[in-house]
Amino acid sequence: MLTKKVKNRILFLVSISILSLAAVFFIIKSLNKNILYFSTPTEIKKEEDIVIGRAMRVGGMVKKNSIIINEKNIQFIVTDFKNEILISYSGTVPNLFAEGKGVVAEGKLNDKFFFIADRILAKHDEKYMPPEIKKMLENNVK
């Protein structure tokens, strides 16, 4: 079954897949920062040469009891449970925006702990359950 032709074809395929794997690997490696859709507060804190005023995205959980709604804007704290960042935003928020839920904010850093957002996206987690179950779980915690 393994004639010379067949061997040649196998060799061709193997070399193509190795080459393209390597190409993809290097493309992804060089793009690594850009593939990240958002940075977490910890990453922002660690980052040394951060550009204040450059457009970027911050993501994490909305800290419980941190949402303050004024007439003009809404302020809340995004946390990754290690570090926090204060976000200020004026505009409408998505329906799923809530305390304790994931959020991604697009905008600019004012300084390392204050972020001004132009757009808020809600990030949904991977849990799906009926409302009654959620209530049951909450009661159990209490």
Next chain:
Amino acid sequence: MFKFFSSTSIYSLIHKLINFINSIFFLILIIGLTFALVLSPPDYIQGDSVRIMYVHVPAAWLGLACFAFITFLSIFNFVFKIRNFYFINKSIAPIGLLFTCLAIVTGSLWGQPTWGTWWVWDARLTSMFVLMLFYVFYISAFKLLDKEETIVKVSSTIAIIGSINLPIIKYSVEWWTTLHQPASIKIAGSSSVHPAMLLPLLVMLLVFLLYGALIFLMKYKTEIIRIKKKNIKRI
């Protein structure tokens, strides 16, 4: 070993299979839709838009599965020249494209009410878009080239390069931060979808599988007839 895959022996089997799937497809479709649209509960935070998931997730799975299958057969066809695999691939590719597009469109419809946007260029959505492009390249190799030998070479190369994208799609939500949520249903370990929602999802997966199989068999049958009556170009 490859005798089983010869087109003659398989023709009567296809006919029986088409009839069989036709007889059960609508029954399962109705069961699946009843579970998905009526009987299953709304989500605790998304409400009724969770029902989009019952189309989105099976479509995305099958879009990936079709491409993996195509790659597998492409490699075999390229190396061992099993002509039948060429026709199987030709019949599967449009189905995979359909499912991938369906996953993208339904995902977009779901994203608007939940995330607050139709589309973002995060790793998962972008890699899914790349998969769609690879399907388009793959199919256009069949449409644009005329010599079968060249088609096999070009399309297999496209399939192999495109298959590198498959693990990227799968793990994009773990390797990078994305707006898309991580996988709810894991091959190993417990899933984070409540059983009342998992059941309609699995039934809908079966519906999509049967639908894909049905369309595939019909296309494949046409291909076989085309070989048998070589002078007919269109049927």
